[in-house]
Amino acid sequence: MLRNDQLAEWDRENFFHASTHLAQHARGETPSRIITGGSGVYIEDRDGKRLLDAFAGLYCVNAGYGQSEITDAIADQARELAYYHAYAGHGTEASITLAKMVLDRAPSHMSKVYFGLSGSDANETNIKLVWYYNNILNRPEKKKIISRWRGYHGSGLMTGSLTGLDLFHKKFDLPLNQVIHTEAPYYFRRADRTMSEAAFTAHCAAELEALIEREGADTIAAFIGEPVLGTGGIVPPPAGYWDAIQTVLRKHDILLIVDEVITGFGRLGTMFASDHYGLQPDLMTIAKGLTSAYAPLSGSIVSDKMWKVLEKGTDEYGPIGHGWTYSAHPIGAAAGVANLKLIDALGLVANAKNVGAYLLDAMRDALGTHPNVGDIRGSGLLCAVELVEDREKHLLFDSSRKVNALIVAEMQSNGVIARAMPQADIVGFAPPFCLSEDEADVVVKATQNAIRTVLG
Incomplete structure (x- = not known):
């Protein structure tokens, strides 16, 4: 007989699980x-x-699981200071230290880190910053975001729209109309089997160019992409893909958001996939590997180019109207500091x-x-x-x-x-x-x- 059988009963009666067939689970047709x-x-x-x-x-x-260096750092931080907010210039030793550690590892043109809790909220932050940026530059029509089919960028309203998987759209009235999708760089699933890898890369870039021309470059603010498609199939891009895509984006003055939630902090064998593929992001999304999931924490890393415009905006309009209660939570930040130290040490x-x-x-x-x-x-x-x-x-x-x-x-x-x-x-x-x-x-x-x- 299973131990703690009452837990399984409570689970079915009380717990709303993510990405789960709710009816089957409630009926006991799938295991707890x-x-x-x-x-x-x-x-x-x-x-x-x-x-x-x-x-x-x-x-x-x-x-990996059970790393005492990280759990001890969490416990020490909780005893010393379990919480304080990051509004109006407040910070903690852990959050300030982690921001420096992240930027020391990020591409050299990145400037600041805004900390949230999940990859979803980090991408929501990114879109708000992109819209703010274009409003400050007096480009109010430049607001659409291009994502890719099979990309994954979160489960919120905007981030679920950016995600290019039907499961995250159907019956949720998504995607929202500010989001448009282009072809996934999925060479194995290419429609024309005679295409070489180089020809498929050129095709993906041409499809992006055609989409921009149809919509109008003056209406498109940013392109978001995972360096390697994750939930959409774990699909590395074809050779030359990111060079070709960045050429199109620069031509049309479209910002690049690189979603490094999966790839950040070492998964590809480099600290960031942006290093691996020669990416020059305007914004970077980080989460998962930032703390190895020992505590919730995410981040939006802002480039020098964007930061200067954000500063200009607050000079003109006052403090930026964005924040979460748990932004830069000290326990999450302490976990991040210990995690990055451990990744280096081991x-x-x-x-x-x-x-x-x-x-x-x-x-x-x-x-x-x-x-x-x-x-x-x-x-x-x-x-x-x-x-x-x-x-x-x-x-x-x-x-x-x-x-x-x-x-x-x-x-x-x-x-x-x-x-x-x-x-x-x-x-x-x-x-x-x-x-x-x-x-x-x-x-x-x-x-x-x-x-x-x-x-x-």
């Missing part, structure tokens, strides 16, 4: 998964089952690069010839296996079969957590940065066995 502990790359549930978390929570427990960015390359190679060696594996891709400690009904014909499975969910469930029954990515039959991996090669082998073996069990 109650997690009680964790260490390194492993978590443990209430029944004592130990699971290798190959998705680091939601791409976020980068430093060499976790280099480990993400090295073990990430090992994981991708091992996955390709194990599954590269399987008739139902269409693509194995990744960058740093991001990896995805895309499944197809027929790899020669590039025929996809009927979505009603939920093949990836069956595979992920089989993996979990055998001790490894992966993610069934939405809107495609993709099994995703984003392990903690402390993953070892031996642990990577465990992940690969579990994936291989699960695919054989489900698909043969």
